[in-house]
Amino acid sequence: MASRLGPWSSRMYDPTRLAALVAVAEAESITRAAERLGYTPPALSQQLSKLERETGTALLVRHHRGARLTPAGELLTARARRVLDELDRARHELARLTGLSGGALRLGTFQTAGIQLLPPVLSAFRRAHPDVELSVADYEPPAGVAAVAAGEVDLALTHTYEPAAPTPLPSSVTAEPVLVEELVLVTSPGHVLAGDASRLPLAGLAGQPLISMAPDHPPRQGVEASLALAGATPSVLVATPGYALVCALVSAGLGVAVVPEMVARTAVTPVGTRLLEPGDLRRTISVVRRTGETAPAADAFRALLRGAFGRAHGGGGGA
CATH class of the missing domain: 3.40.190.10 (Periplasmic binding protein-like II)
Incomplete structure (x- = not known):
């Protein structure tokens, strides 16, 4: 006997992608929505592209200042909010039934x-x-x-x-x-090493004044050793973990640093960034x-x- 759900299965939308669309609608920017959801912007764009393929229509218009909904996107966003609210209610009610209260x-x-x-x-x-x-x-x-x-x-x-x-x-x-996130180079704004779309080989750090991030901190000792091997010259030693401080010192021009991508993306002080080659420094x-x-x-x-x-x-x- 054929499943009665069959005709609907290809038109069911992934709630994760619906939530992504709602986040972009609220933030009016893929980048800001990605930060809110914990995605990278390319990963969020991929989820939205999949949703557009599922719906068979464009949902967003991307422009240099952000993104805006198409009429189809506005329609689906309104319905998506209702669906997500219902799923939240269902999770809560199921939790009560299973004792999670x-x-x-x-x-x-x-x-x-x-x-x-x-x-x-x-x-x-x-x-x-x-x-x-x-x-x-x-x-x-x-x-x-x-x-x-x-x-x-x-x-x-x-x-x-x-x-x-x-x-x-x-x-x-x-x-x-x-x-898992890569470690990236952060520099002062306008630094000669920043703003290039190509990856910078670690050897390119030779002679650069490095703000050394907790050189005696066990989790980062291997990273510090790799930077020293590449020829980076310690300029300032930050003896206790504190990426906000490191980025502030970098922003002031006291040296460059290698920090997790999330830290670079959300630094409260202005910094330049660049990916490193071969990209095997990770957190x-x-x-x-x-x-x-x-x-x-x-x-x-x-x-x-x-x-x-x-x-x-x-x-x-x-x-």
Whole structure:
């Protein structure tokens, strides 16, 4: 017997793409919407292009100052808001049926993730599970791993860098990658090395005054070694993790630095940026949980993290 759902299956739209369209409509910019959702702009553009292929019509007009909806885009955005609201209500009602009402969720984070990644996910979690008590604590990696193992928090966002010597996790915890981002060069505005679309070979840093990011900080020691091998000359040593400070020093012309792409994109002081070659300096942000533990609130939060970032970053501050 043929499925009665068959004729509709090709016209069902992915809620993730609908949410992307709504975000662009609100921000009037793919770049600003990508920052809000935790996507890279190219990844968000790809999601929107897929939605346009699904609908068979143009939904956005892209221009140098941002993006605006076409009449078809305005129609779909209005319907998408209703669909997303209904899905939020459904998640909440299902959570109540499965016992996810009340209780608490304790989260650990480091500064960049706390500012750039957590707010939209926590907002979605709050809408779906308003009765769960939330608390957030700051842990400079890898301290969040120990906090999860000790039972101080239920989940923690942490990071690792490449290259780096492998650091085994305690057997009591499991890490799930959330996103991977490249490290990029940041310079003062108008610097001779910035503004070029081509990748800069690491050898191009030879003789450049480098603001060294926590040279004694274990997660970045491999990165610091690679920069030293390329011939970058330490100019200022920032002994404790603090990317906001590093970017401020760079902006003032005291040197150049190599920071995660997310940090460069959201720096509060003006900086120039450039991708590096071969692009194997990276940071992986992961969520850590206790191995084998089933906790409905923590599981629901991890699912939201996967939905927000898992498809946006396929491989390619405090700290």
